[in-house]
Amino acid sequence: MIVGILGCGAIANTIVNEFLSDDGIDIKYFYDTDIERAENLAQISNGIAVLEMDEMLDNVDLVLESASPIALKVHALNIIENGKDLMVMSVGALMDKEFRQKIHKAAQANNAKVYAPSGAIVGLDGIKAASIGKIKKASLTTRKSPKSLGREVEEEEILFEGKASEAVERFPVNINVAASLSIACNMDIDVKIIVDPKVDRNVHEVLVQGDFGEFRSSSENVPFAANPKTSMLAAFSAIKLLKSFSECFSVGT
Numbered sequence: 349m350i351v352g353i354l355g356c357g358a359i360a361n362t363i364v365n366e367f368l369s370d371d372g373i374d375i376k377y378f379y380d381t382d383i384e385r386a387e388n389l390a391q392i393s394n395g396i397a398v399l400e401m402d403e404m405l406d407n408v409d410l411v412l413e414s415a416s417p418i419a420l421k422v423h424a425l426n427i428i429e430n431g432k433d434l435m436v437m438s439v440g441a442l443m444d445k446e447f448r449q450k451i452h453k454a455a456q457a458n459n460a461k462v463y464a465p466s467g468a469i470v471g472l473d474g475i476k477a478a479s480i481g482k483i484k485k486a487s488l489t490t491r492k493s494p495k496s497l498g499r500e501v502e503e504e505e506i507l508f509e510g511k512a513s514e515a516v517e518r519f520p521v522n523i524n525v526a527a528s529l530s531i532a533c534n535m536d537i538d539v540k541i542i543v544d545p546k547v548d549r550n551v552h553e554v555l556v557q558g559d560f561g562e563f564r565s566s567s568e569n570v571p572f573a574a575n576p577k578t579s580m581l582a583a584f585s586a587i588k589l590l591k592s593f594s595e596c597f598s599v600g601t
């Protein structure tokens with residue numbers, strides 16, 4: 349499988365450095381609006397930096413988007429309409445129902461697959477199982493440092509309380525996890541975002557209640573030094589999903 353990367357920042361750097369093109373997967377093409385970032389990853393992996401997405405589309409089987417929700421909106425349909433699979437990190441863009449439906453239809457029409465790794469959130473396996481019954485309530489409380497959220501505060505402060513659809517609009521590169529949870533639950537979940545000078549990790553607490561019973565998950569994710577908004581776990585989840593394509597045994601939903 350030949351993979352192209354759209355967006356060569358913190359997540360892409362970890363994927364390239366950890367993955368090293370084993371398991372029959374060759375991460376070969378790189379695109380970024382900042383060409384130096386694409387060239388840097390191309391050099392590390394003996395790959396090719398391109399100036400336009402169209403330069404990679406004929407040659408890849410899958411594009412891994414790790415850029416931004418806006419980049420996903422610009423490029424997703426073109427990727428899928430070229431019959432290429434797509435792995436999405438900027439899941440927040442998919443809270444736009446019309447856009448999600450277009451992606452769904454295009455994927456069906458072009459025999460393409462769209463994957464959203466679990467990213468920085470823990471518990472999607474349980475939610476997917478729970479969604480076979482009725483999910484009655486789901487909420488996410490995210491706590492990040494002032495550096496992660498780009499705020500100067502002396503004490504913890506609630507920055508947002510409301511629905512996931514609004515959270516992803518207001519914090520597009522900080523709360524994609526709310527979209528992943530919402531899509532898995534098939535509801536616009538409740539979200540609280542807290543800036544807390546006492547934490548240096550990205551903390552996500554999830555509560556889900558439904559026919560299955562109830563679960564809580566809590567993760568204290570180590571952020572990237574290069575981009576403290578983003579948890580290392582998000583890059584690891586994409587790597588694990590890429591590796592799973594060549595595995596013959598799978599555990600978890």
Ligand SMILES: NC(=O)C1=CN([C@@H]2O[C@H](COP(=O)(O)OP(=O)(O)OC[C@H]3O[C@@H](n4cnc5c(N)ncnc54)[C@H](O)[C@@H]3O)[C@@H](O)[C@H]2O)C=CC1
Nearest residue numbers: 355357358359380381414415416419437467468521578582
């Ligand atoms: N699903 C999840 O759980 C998570 C998702 N994310 C999302 O994944 C995405 C990538 O995250 P990071 O690697 O931490 O970000 P980053 O900011 O470190 O890297 C993003 C890269 O994409 C490039 N870029 C931005 N817009 C572009 C465009 N229109 N075309 C081409 N390149 C473009 C930037 O120049 C940058 O090099 C972000 O949208 C982030 O919010 C981040 C963490 C968790």
Ligand SMILES: O=C([O-])CC(=O)C(=O)O
Nearest residue numbers: 468522523524525578579
């Ligand atoms: O990486 C994280 O902890 C969460 C994040 O930034 C996102 O969901 O966009």
